Amino acid sequence: MTGAQYAVLAFVVGLGLMLGYAMVLWLEHRNMARRRRNK
Amino acid sequence: MTSPWAVLQRTLWTAGLLSLAAAIGILLVYTPTEATMGPVQKIFYLHLPMAINTFLACLVVFIASIGYLWQRSTWWDDLAAAAAKVAVVLCSGVLITGMIWGRSAWGQWWTWSPRLTFSLMLWLLYVVYLTVRMSIESAQRRAVVSAAYGVIAFLDVPLVWLSARLLPDIHPASIQLIAPMKLTLAIWFVPVTLIACGLIMARYNLNRLNRQWQRGVELVDTPAPRMRVAGGVA
Numbered sequence: 503m504t505g506a507q508y509a510v511l512a513f514v515v516g517l518g519l520m521l522g523y524a525m526v527l528w529l530e531h532r533n534m535a536r537r538r539r540n541k
Numbered sequence: 542m543t544s545p546w547a548v549l550q551r552t553l554w555t556a557g558l559l560s561l562a563a564a565i566g567i568l569l570v571y572t573p574t575e576a577t578m579g580p581v582q583k584i585f586y587l588h589l590p591m592a593i594n595t596f597l598a599c600l601v602v603f604i605a606s607i608g609y610l611w612q613r614s615t616w617w618d619d620l621a622a623a624a625a626k627v628a629v630v631l632c633s634g635v636l637i638t639g640m641i642w643g644r645s646a647w648g649q650w651w652t653w654s655p656r657l658t659f660s661l662m663l664w665l666l667y668v669v670y671l672t673v674r675m676s677i678e679s680a681q682r683r684a685v686v687s688a689a690y691g692v693i694a695f696l697d698v699p700l701v702w703l704s705a706r707l708l709p710d711i712h713p714a715s716i717q718l719i720a721p722m723k724l725t726l727a728i729w730f731v732p733v734t735l736i737a738c739g740l741i742m743a744r745y746n747l748n749r750l751n752r753q754w755q756r757g758v759e760l761v762d763t764p765a766p767r768m769r770v771a772g773g774v775a
Contacts, residue, residue, distance in 0.1 A: 505581035508645040512584040512638040516591060517561075519634045520736050523627075524554075527743040534750055 557735030606691030623744035
């Protein structure tokens with residue numbers, strides 16, 4: 503792999519972790535709102 | 542009506558994502574490529590802000606843990622739990638981006654240098670923190686044990702910070718940057734910090750809602766106490 507490819511990989515993984523976790527939290531929030539409405 | 546808390550969160554996320562797009566653009570267009578290492582050096586602009594924000598998230602756990610031990614208020618406990626989860630996510634990012642950089646620069650994914658070892662220990666400490674939280678059923682006991690652990694776990698943060706300065710280490714203690722590189726690094730701190738704050742706030746919100754939900758379920762499930770009256774139970 504070239505240096506540029508390593509750099510792209512690191513950015514994809516690093517930002518993917520942060521934004522992926524944000525997505526998980528958003529989904530959890532949406533599910534909780536739905537559960538509260540159906541209660 | 543939208544609450545000020547929700548407005549603040551939305552503003553934080555909008556600013557975080559917009560500044561991230563700007564930071565990526567600047568990195569691609571404006572930032573010069575380092576002469577010795579080449580394009581792989583650009584990992585540093587994400588790696589360092591994530592590392593500093595990991596320390597900040599650990600500091601939030603530390604402060605919230607002390608706050609809980611002092612005031613015994615559940616919101617301190619929820620804040621500590623939220624910050625610990627975000628600390629684990631950020632620390633995972635720091636370790637992985639560092640490993641990728643190490644593979645390209647040193648030719649190996651991992652080496653047991655002091656800073657890398659203390660960083661791995663930091664990640665493990667906060668993973669154990671989350672495991673401890675999951676393994677204790679009583680909410681009050683869980684909060685006390687986690688708070689005591691949260692205070693002790695923070696002791697590793699200064700060790701990570703000082704390890705490369707005080708001990709012989711392959712990990713660079715400081716890097717000389719030219720002005721455009723310094724500017725890029727400063728710009729990258731903005732989105733990473735905003736997103737880290739947004740994650741802690743969102744997780745904290747969910748923890749509060751979960752607590753309210755569980756309290757509501759408990760109230761529904763628990764039969765109303767019977768009133769004792771003279772000669773029997775009403």
